[in-house]
Amino acid sequence: MPSNSSSSIRARGRKLPARYAGFIMPLVLSVLMTLVVSAIATARSLGFSGDFLATWPAAWGLSWLVAFPTLLLVLPLVRRIVALMVEAPGR
Numbered sequence: 001m002p003s004n005s006s007s008s009i010r011a012r013g014r015k016l017p018a019r020y021a022g023f024i025m026p027l028v029l030s031v032l033m034t035l036v037v038s039a040i041a042t043a044r045s046l047g048f049s050g051d052f053l054a055t056w057p058a059a060w061g062l063s064w065l066v067a068f069p070t071l072l073l074v075l076p077l078v079r080r081i082v083a084l085m086v087e088a089p090g091r
Contacts, residue, residue: 026071034063 038060046052
């Protein structure tokens with residue numbers, strides 16, 4: 001059976017259309033960054049004790065609730081600032 005790119009994509013699962021990238025990228029970025037930063041801040045405050053596991057999920061959730069909408073708002077500005085600082089590809 002010949003393998004082509006469309007059948008291999010279907011075999012791995014369906015992807016979202018490209019128009020969602022502007023929403024999905026800040027979503028994934030905010031989840032990962034707040035996960036790491038809240039874990040570090042919680043561990044710094046409480047240490048890795050039983051209190052850490054009881055406190056960290058709420059700290060992460062609150063930080064994500066702030067970070068995700070903030071990223072949605074500031075990402076266009078950040079892209080413009082970066083474009084002023086970095087040469088465009090192909091130039």
